[in-house]
């Protein structure tokens with residue numbers, strides 16, 4: 580593919596650049612400063628501003644709050660915005676995963692009402708897939724949806740639900756038929772989280788924040804028209820959501836290289852510019868090569884999507900390499916910061932605590948959206964065509980799969 584901007588893309592890039600320069604805040608303005616609530620409010624304000632300026636949900640149709648542009652424009656935006664420090668972690672799941680699910684499965688009226696509110700961050704959405712007993716193997720989930728008349732009763736528990744405490748709605752995957760194999764008895768819905776029978780409990784994390792939650796459902800009721808897709812065909816619907824997650828991750832996930840480069844340009848080690856240190860130079864070369872590889876692989880995937888294909892398993896390569904590299908870079912720079920690496924949340928914290936924050940968040944990034952091992956399995960099976968790993972529960976009705984729970 581041609582990596583140069585077309586004339587129209589160059590115009591869009593210039594417009595995005597100048598708007599960002601005037602409106603976005605610089606990267607190093609206290610990433611660890613302020614409370615989580617401050618940061619959340621800052622993110623909401625940022626999305627309102629973005630939406631009003633026509634830079635939200637670029638690939639969505641205009642009638643649903645988007646700009647009707649191709650994926651390449653989203654890539655250009657992601658490239659330009661990555662130079663700034665605006666938070667968008669509260670919206671990537673809603674906009675990246677739930678939005679496309681609604682676009683495919685919701686009624687026209689629901690799309691017209693719900694999607695523009697999502698695009699402007701008037702409503703935050705979350706993804707309710709993982710459970711205490713079902714993460715990598717999400718099809719093994721046990722949260723039940725049972726139908727009575729025109730309504731569904733939801734009972735069970737989700738976990739690691741990012742942003743649920745701020746969310747008005749979520750997309751939830753449930754078990755509707757335990758008599759068939761685990762993949763065949765699932766159904767996907769949207770759910771209003773501000774209703775009786777839903778309890779959200781934030782989980783305290785290592786960085787002091789509570790970005791994800793446990794969510795409990797106790798006879799929470801959903802109308803049948805909140806169903807996304809056919810009954811018992813939720814696995815196909817969920818795969819679509821997860822493929823979009825891969826694309827969103829691949830085009831937006833940082834691998835830390837730019838931060839490392841900026842650090843190397845601006846810092847000294849024992850009075851010598853870091854960029855002249857042989858170990859730093861070796862790291863720069865290694866990580867640049869990986870960064871360029873990730874970027875090229877991402878472009879390959881985007882090219883396929885731009886030609887009408889679906890995001891493929893290649894996105895797993897970018898996730899695997901980028902997330903590990905992000906962690907290695909954070910750990911390396913923290914060591915170079917010496918005793919300063921221990922400081923957090925203080926005005927004297929070097930580089931406004933960017934790398935302290937990165938060290939604490941990096942392990943989670945390697946798990947979220949599929950762990951390293953799961954990425955390797957996908958690459959092995961779907962990219963390299965290696966034999967599938969043994970799946971002992973294949974074809975067995977869900978209710979007969981041993982769960983280790985004796986009921987005692």
Ligand SMILES: Cc1cc2nc3c(=O)[nH]c(=O)nc-3n(C[C@H](O)[C@H](O)[C@H](O)COP(=O)(O)OP(=O)(O)OC[C@H]3O[C@@H](n4cnc5c(N)ncnc54)[C@H](O)[C@@H]3O)c2cc1C
Nearest residue numbers: 706707708709714715739740741943946947948949950952
């Ligand atoms: C920051 C963060 C945000 C998240 N946000 C959300 C969210 O918004 N919504 C949501 O639904 N979920 C969310 N998750 C959950 C995430 O999807 C799961 O953590 C992830 O899928 C792994 O599942 P698990 O934690 O249950 O680990 P497990 O699946 O129990 O895995 C435990 C270990 O076993 C390994 N393993 C498992 N299966 C295999 C296999 N077949 N082969 C080899 N190794 C294997 C794993 O790699 C891992 O090391 C989030 C997680 C994190 C960390």
